[in-house]
Amino acid sequence: MTDLRTDISYATPGEGSFSDYVALLKPRVMSLVVFTALVGMLVAPGNLHPVEALAAIIFIALGAGASGALNMWWDADIDQVMKRTAKRPIPAGKIAPGEALGLGMALSGLSVIMLWLATNALAGFLLAFTIFFYTVIYSMWLKRATPQNIVIGGAAGAFPPMVGWVAVTGSISLEACLMFMLIFMWTPPHFWALALFMKSDYHKAKVPMLTVTHGRKATRAHILVYTIALVPFALATGFTAIGGPVYLALAVILNLMFLHGAYAIWCRSEMQAEADGYATEKRVFRFSLAYLFLHFVAILAEAALVRVPAYAGFAAEFKLLEVF
Amino acid sequence: MAITREHELHKRRSGRNVGLAVTLVLFIGLVFGLTIVKVSGGSSLEAFDHSYRPTLDPDHVRFQQR
Numbered sequence: 001m002t003d004l005r006t007d008i009s010y011a012t013p014g015e016g017s018f019s020d021y022v023a024l025l026k027p028r029v030m031s032l033v034v035f036t037a038l039v040g041m042l043v044a045p046g047n048l049h050p051v052e053a054l055a056a057i058i059f060i061a062l063g064a065g066a067s068g069a070l071n072m073w074w075d076a077d078i079d080q081v082m083k084r085t086a087k088r089p090i091p092a093g094k095i096a097p098g099e100a101l102g103l104g105m106a107l108s109g110l111s112v113i114m115l116w117l118a119t120n121a122l123a124g125f126l127l128a129f130t131i132f133f134y135t136v137i138y139s140m141w142l143k144r145a146t147p148q149n150i151v152i153g154g155a156a157g158a159f160p161p162m163v164g165w166v167a168v169t170g171s172i173s174l175e176a177c178l179m180f181m182l183i184f185m186w187t188p189p190h191f192w193a194l195a196l197f198m199k200s201d202y203h204k205a206k207v208p209m210l211t212v213t214h215g216r217k218a219t220r221a222h223i224l225v226y227t228i229a230l231v232p233f234a235l236a237t238g239f240t241a242i243g244g245p246v247y248l249a250l251a252v253i254l255n256l257m258f259l260h261g262a263y264a265i266w267c268r269s270e271m272q273a274e275a276d277g278y279a280t281e282k283r284v285f286r287f288s289l290a291y292l293f294l295h296f297v298a299i300l301a302e303a304a305l306v307r308v309p310a311y312a313g314f315a316a317e318f319k320l321l322e323v324f
Numbered sequence: 325m326a327i328t329r330e331h332e333l334h335k336r337r338s339g340r341n342v343g344l345a346v347t348l349v350l351f352i353g354l355v356f357g358l359t360i361v362k363v364s365g366g367s368s369l370e371a372f373d374h375s376y377r378p379t380l381d382p383d384h385v386r387f388q389q390r
Contacts, residue, residue: 017336018343049365051357058354181378 016095024072024089024100025065033064033160035102039296040164043242043303048168056167060160063127065110067134069104072207073097074139078205119167130159147213154187178237185230186292189223193285197278227262231255244315247298254291261287307310
């Protein structure tokens with residue numbers, strides 16, 4: 001007579017709503033993964049049937065969702081302590097930790113095998129490695145061990161365009177590596193800009209964030225250094241088969257603006273930042289989102305423009321790195 | 325005895341069942357579509373199945389081409 005019981009708590013395993021299980025897969029992260037993986041697939045040389053392409057995107061997104069569920073399972077203790085994450089399904093008592101583990105493991109296996117069957121073995125392997133990297137290397141090891149967690153952990157978010165590329169071509173190339181490096185090098189300044197103005201309770205959760213372990217002045221310096229290191233990768237992409245004059249022109253403007261913002265953050269003291277409510281840090285953080293989005297839009301635009309014969313001939317002169 | 329009291333739990337269960345059903349139907353549709361594409365894609369589907377077939381033997385194919 002379980003249906004007549006009214007004392008079943010929300011935390012009873014298997015009694016969360018459908019949207020709670022969807023929330024476990026981090027849908028916002030999934031949307032970013034879908035966008036970058038889609039760009040990787042669309043600009044890759046080769047043909048994939050639309051149904052295969054749709055399946056590949058769905059299973060890449062599902063793989064990202066699986067790693068999100070595994071991350072929530074492992075970090076449930078941290079999420080419970082921090083205000084920002086306390087409403088996630090596990091700390092809120094809507095889903096039992098074991099359910100998140102089961103769902104994460106099942107979706108990991110399903111997404112990897114299905115991506116392999118839909119496209120090729122290397123794409124499936126790369127997706128499996130991405131899930132492993134995010135769950136084991138980042139969540140289980142680096143996140144609680146080193147303030148450089150964001151730097152190395154950023155690789156997990158950088159893999160999707162490479163997986164998309166490999167799904168079409170079956171091999172890793174310079175273009176795929178540069179798209180990877182673009183996201184990989186962009187992640188640290190993006191997150192540290194956020195860490196400066198989000199007075200998060202990482203210290204309460206005993207997560208070593210750079211702002212806490214090395215101070216805010218050092219974090220500002222790190223933002224500038226990593227932004228400088230990001231520029232060559234962003235510009236080099238313009239000289240490959242996926243780049244061209246439109247990408248290069250946009251990349252030069254965007255990188256100058258990002259450098260200017262990072263320099264402005266570096267110049268500021270904590271007193272100045274507090275005085276204007278972290279206006280510069282917030283502006284640079286918002287700009288960093290547009291920075292990455294516009295780079296990938298430009299890559300997509302190049303792939304569309306290259307179909308115009310007049311433009312293709314002109315663009316070919318810029319592709320100096322195509323020989324690799 | 326008929327269930328007359330509707331608890332919030334019942335709505336949640338119903339929503340979860342519908343959501344899962346839709347997900348499974350979409351998954352089946354996707355696998356079906358993939359199968360059609362793979363089968364009609366023109367790639368060779370022949371593989372070893374415990375009996376000798378000359379078309380799978382590279383030496384035999386080369387011998388015939390000579």
